[in-house]
Amino acid sequence: MNNSSATDLLQRMNDEISIMLIPVFVYMGVMMLTGFVGNALVCYFYGYKTKTNPTTCFIVVLAVFDLMSCIISMPMEIVDIRFFYLFPDVTACKVLRTMTFVCTISSGIILIAIATERYRKICLPFKKQITVLQAKFICVISTLIAIVISWPSIVFYSVVPVDVPVPGSETIQAYDCTTVKVESLRMYLLAFSGIQFLLFIISCIALIVLYVLIYKQLIRVKKNKNRFMSRNDDSTSLSTPSTTILERNVLEMEQYTIKEATQVQTKNDKMKRETSRLNAAYTHVDQDKSGYNEENKKLFESEGKASIVSPHEENCDAIEISGEAVERRSCNTSSSFRKALNNTRIVSHLVQRKSKDTNSDKYTTIMLLITVVFIVSFLPYLCLSMWQNFSKDYLVNRMSDLQIMFFSIGIRSYFLNSVLNPFIYGFFNLKFRKFIASVFLGCFRVTPKGESTSQSRKT
Numbered sequence: 029m030n031n032s033s034a035t036d037l038l039q040r041m042n043d044e045i046s047i048m049l050i051p052v053f054v055y056m057g058v059m060m061l062t063g064f065v066g067n068a069l070v071c072y073f074y075g076y077k078t079k080t081n082p083t084t085c086f087i088v089v090l091a092v093f094d095l096m097s098c099i100i101s102m103p104m105e106i107v108d109i110r111f112f113y114l115f116p117d118v119t120a121c122k123v124l125r126t127m128t129f130v131c132t133i134s135s136g137i138i139l140i141a142i143a144t145e146r147y148r149k150i151c152l153p154f155k156k157q158i159t160v161l162q163a164k165f166i167c168v169i170s171t172l173i174a175i176v177i178s179w180p181s182i183v184f185y186s187v188v189p190v191d192v193p194v195p196g197s198e199t200i201q202a203y204d205c206t207t208v209k210v211e212s213l214r215m216y217l218l219a220f221s222g223i224q225f226l227l228f229i230i231s232c233i234a235l236i237v238l239y240v241l242i243y244k245q246l247i248r249v250k251k252n253k254n255r256f257m258s259r260n261d262d263s264t265s266l267s268t269p270s271t272t273i274l275e276r277n278v279l280e281m282e283q284y285t286i287k288e289a290t291q292v293q294t295k296n297d298k299m300k301r302e303t304s305r306l307n308a309a310y311t312h313v314d315q316d317k318s319g320y321n322e323e324n325k326k327l328f329e330s331e332g333k334a335s336i337v338s339p340h341e342e343n344c345d346a347i348e349i350s351g352e353a354v355e356r357r358s359c360n361t362s363s364s365f366r367k368a369l370n371n372t373r374i375v376s377h378l379v380q381r382k383s384k385d386t387n388s389d390k391y392t393t394i395m396l397l398i399t400v401v402f403i404v405s406f407l408p409y410l411c412l413s414m415w416q417n418f419s420k421d422y423l424v425n426r427m428s429d430l431q432i433m434f435f436s437i438g439i440r441s442y443f444l445n446s447v448l449n450p451f452i453y454g455f456f457n458l459k460f461r462k463f464i465a466s467v468f469l470g471c472f473r474v475t476p477k478g479e480s481t482s483q484s485r486k487t
Contacts, residue, residue, distance in 0.1 A: 038192075046112060052436045063095075063098035066450025069450065082157075086163060090135060090139075094447075107120070113192060121187050125181045146242055150245050188205075189202070190206075207417050228407075228410055393456055394457070423435075
């Protein structure tokens with residue numbers, strides 16, 4: 029077979045398998061678009077719309093790595109699928125594989141750091157916690173470690189000539205971006221793959237142990253809190269941990285406090301008016317001594333039945349003027365007022381504590397699900413990659429068309445991690461869901477014709 033006919037045959041075979049892999053193209057395209065939009069929104073929301081803390085710092089860095097996968101790795105993988113037998117460039121092949129390893133290993137290290145931060149915050153709340161600066165330092169170190177571990181992929185991956193069978197007991201030479209088949213590098217390649225798998229197993233064990241300890245601590249804290257609140261049910265009527273009931277109690281306490289304060293203010297105002305009237309009367313008496321003598325003044329006092337109490341005194345006397353009693357219960361009212369305020373503060377503290385516990389549970393659940401997705405998405409890739417690296421011949425030659433299609437999806441299963449993470453953030457974060465809704469409503473909002481016409485006239 030001459031070179032021209034061999035090239036034509038290889039091109040035809042490449043086009044045929046590309047048509048067969050159209051479902052894989054669609055799958056990768058949907059993941060690329062979804063992952064790009066989702067991770068870009070995560071980076072913006074957690075980077076600019078939320079308060080910076082170690083958890084949000086880790087989330088942003090994870091989203092950045094996922095975004096890099098969607099921008100760089102996925103398009104190059106689509107090129108790899110399109111040129112199944114004719115991958116065009118060695119440099120692109122090496123960059124693709126190295127980028128994949130750096131992003132995945134960095135994500136794994138950051139997930140362990142997140143689990144450690146969650147563990148210290150929940151299980152060791154009184155110990156020194158990870159700061160934002162330390163979280164950023166951890167992200168940088170994780171990237172450097174990933175680069176150190178991943179650099180051998182530059183040597184082990186290249187555009188490799190492979191023999192592809194053709195009808196008629198002949199083979200034709202194709203070119204695929206895969207691991208080199210040089211015998212002298214075989215042991216190093218197996219060691220490289222073994223280290224990857226070992227790191228994956230260690231990471232899984234560490235993550236599972238940390239989250240089991242976190243889960244046990246959360247259960248213990250909830251049991252203790254429920255026991256404490258039920259014990260104080262008779263005295264405070266605030267035992268239920270329901271956020272709705274607590275918020276209703278806060279509202280009732282605030283209404284009661286406002287009512288008490290209003291009563292105190294009304295009585296004080298009335299007392300001030302009567303006191304001012306009496307002072308004016310005394311002034312008039314003092315100024316008109318010719319009309320009143322001391323006896324008449326005493327008579328006026330007895331008829332007025334006035335017993336003036338300073339507003340700052342702590343006794344509980346009453347003021348009676350012209351037969352009308354104006355009671356001033358300064359001690360009782362102040363006591364009730366302080367009691368109402370204290371009860372309000374107690375309930376508000378419980379609501380805030382409940383909110384903090386809910387946020388802690390929420391972020392722990394988010395990070396746990398991200399870890400589960402990380403494990404599930406990388407396990408098929410690692411298994412198929414180990415199988416491919418241990419195989420001495422071209423693995424695709426043993427497969428049917430359907431098997432090639434599923435193999436092409438499974439060997440890229442790690443991209444699921446990059447795509448699903450934004451959905452996990454959105455599902456458990458109400459503010460993020462509202463932010464997403466506002467973004468999409470703003471993009472697809474229809475402007476009325478009259479408004480658009482008036483705006484165009486103004487311009």
